Amino acid sequence: MAQVQRMSRLMVKTLRDDPADAETLSHKLLVRAGYVRRNAAGIWSWLPLGKKVLENVARVVREEMDAIGAQEVLLPALLPKEPYEATGRWDEYGAELFRLQDRKGADYLLGPTHEEIFTQLVKDQCTSYKDLPVILYQIQTKYRDEARPRSGILRGREFQMKDSYSFDTTDEGLAESYRLHREAYVRIFERLGLRHKIVSAVSGAMGGSASEEFLAPAAAGEDTFVYCPSCDYAANTEAVTFAGGEPADGSAHGPVEELDTPDTPTIETLAEHLGVPASATLKNLLVKVDGEIVAVGVPGDREVDLGKLEDHLAPAVVEMVTADDFTGRPDLVRGYVGPQGLDKVRYLADPRVAPGTAWVTGANKPDTHARNVVVGRDFEVDRYLDVVVVEDGDPCPQCGAGLRLDRAIEIGHIFQLGRKYTDAFQLDVLGQNGKPVRVTMGSYGVGVSRAVAALAEQTADDKGLCWPREIAPADVHVVAAGKALQTELALEVSEKLGEAGLRVLVDDRAGVSPGVKFTDAELLGVPQILVAGRRSGEGVVELKDRRTGEREELTVEEALARLT
Ligand code: ATP
Ligand code: MG
Ligand code: MG
Ligand code: MG
Numbered sequence: 001m002a003q004v005q006r007m008s009r010l011m012v013k014t015l016r017d018d019p020a021d022a023e024t025l026s027h028k029l030l031v032r033a034g035y036v037r038r039n040a041a042g043i044w045s046w047l048p049l050g051k052k053v054l055e056n057v058a059r060v061v062r063e064e065m066d067a068i069g070a071q072e073v074l075l076p077a078l079l080p081k082e083p084y085e086a087t088g089r090w091d092e093y094g095a096e097l098f099r100l101q102d103r104k105g106a107d108y109l110l111g112p113t114h115e116e117i118f119t120q121l122v123k124d125q126c127t128s129y130k131d132l133p134v135i136l137y138q139i140q141t142k143y144r145d146e147a148r149p150r151s152g153i154l155r156g157r158e159f160q161m162k163d164s165y166s167f168d169t170t171d172e173g174l175a176e177s178y179r180l181h182r183e184a185y186v187r188i189f190e191r192l193g194l195r196h197k198i199v200s201a202v203s204g205a206m207g208g209s210a211s212e213e214f215l216a217p218a219a220a221g222e223d224t225f226v227y228c229p230s231c232d233y234a235a236n237t238e239a240v241t242f243a244g245g246e247p248a249d250g251s252a253h254g255p256v257e258e259l260d261t262p263d264t265p266t267i268e269t270l271a272e273h274l275g276v277p278a279s280a281t282l283k284n285l286l287v288k289v290d291g292e293i294v295a296v297g298v299p300g301d302r303e304v305d306l307g308k309l310e311d312h313l314a315p316a317v318v319e320m321v322t323a324d325d326f327t328g329r330p331d332l333v334r335g336y337v338g339p340q341g342l343d344k345v346r347y348l349a350d351p352r353v354a355p356g357t358a359w360v361t362g363a364n365k366p367d368t369h370a371r372n373v374v375v376g377r378d379f380e381v382d383r384y385l386d387v388v389v390v391e392d393g394d395p396c397p398q399c400g401a402g403l404r405l406d407r408a409i410e411i412g413h414i415f416q417l418g419r420k421y422t423d424a425f426q427l428d429v430l431g432q433n434g435k436p437v438r439v440t441m442g443s444y445g446v447g448v449s450r451a452v453a454a455l456a457e458q459t460a461d462d463k464g465l466c467w468p469r470e471i472a473p474a475d476v477h478v479v480a481a482g483k484a485l486q487t488e489l490a491l492e493v494s495e496k497l498g499e500a501g502l503r504v505l506v507d508d509r510a511g512v513s514p515g516v517k518f519t520d521a522e523l524l525g526v527p528q529i530l531v532a533g534r535r536s537g538e539g540v541v542e543l544k545d546r547r548t549g550e551r552e553e554l555t556v557e558e559a560l561a562r563l564t
Contacts, residue, residue: 027152042149042157083116110143137164193468214412230401465525477526481514
């Protein structure tokens, strides 16, 4: 079936100038090329060409997920509160969660990620070890009320994600599901043409242990990572790679300020200490429970959780600050990890670097931090992790070569969650020996819409977008550069290319100069540009490679042979 799209009938309005609010290359170009339009901060419409690219990314993701035996489903985005209360995330997720009420006043949320709902689904559907392992996925709209929804499609408040969830009866099974995902992700990003690094990551708000991120190096990226040009070492600077031992100068136990906290704080004394009303919603206070540190938010809804929390309050309550205190100060951050793992305490600022400031840790959520933490009281530092390489050229912990720092976009993330969610929902299946087995779980995400922008970031040049063929909105962009004769030839060639199975975009617009058409073709970024111009009368066209700019005059037959 011929797939020929005429520009004369396509809704695409290109812009010569960058939108005033755009900072990143992908934001500028996707708007200028008429792929997307902004409706509100972090909320975007996909126009015809953009939708094609988005669908192409989704198709690649779908094919590779299907190839590892994952089954596609579609769960709702509008979700009831209760399952998220069961895991504590209704509160823990904080301000990023879109919460709303129905006409009866019942609470709902717009799903930011779906661990709870998938766990419930599997509890409903799977009863025996014979039903597992299972991998389920969806490609769906996600909602997160991002604090800084700039960067266009890269950080939306509504965006497309492929999220998948694996359910296994054994730890080995989980490791295998994780491996399958890791390999599928490598294939996905290779097919998309996205250069990427796999780095170990903190598990953030998800909880759980093993976790890796797929980072696409790009100037617009909001993540900083370090990599070694000589070996395979790479790490997110927020995460860690073990450097071993304590810092030579013993600074991990440097001077810290003791807080005058009550011995057994109640919610009231705690609130007073923090200088907030007792009804306030506080997040990510670091609290010690039975000698073990847990990061706990104090929810505003006192009836539900405060009582529970109160039982657990110990003296080690600390003050909370936000990530903004750190913006632009990567030098403040050095990594340490306590025995309880990275999901609980992410990092400490080094008091040597910030004299006079109290120690700061990350909490169990991205972008939140706790201040006035007392090492030894609040947790033990059992390893010193030199995670943030402040300078290019610091020695690689693996091979000693000079490390490099770079910016990157997080395009995928894989987690071995373990039993955090299955415990919350008591998801057991009947084991081989007739006894119930607690299921273990993984969760895995690809930013489908973000991948479009990340690809734009990595591939665009000063003329515009420049898509790899598999993702491009068309295989070939035919330009009628002239009058009736050229348009006739352009349409004729387009028809033939379409019949040969190619996706063709043909610029048959009347009254638009060849110069404008050429500029638009380069801006739109289809990989091959075929021009019916000057020598159309002789049946000669020009084929131009969008990326290299190389051009060649060919007969129509030669051009067809070349392209099909
Ligand atoms: P980030 O660190 O950029 O905020 P995240 O770690 O919060 O991302 P995950 O919870 O790991 O995101 O979600 C899985 C994937 O979804 C991410 O790897 C990313 O590709 C994508 N994603 C997350 N947030 C957004 C967003 N606001 N807009 C577009 N894509 C997003
Ligand atoms: Mg996030
Ligand atoms: Mg992240
Ligand atoms: Mg992530």
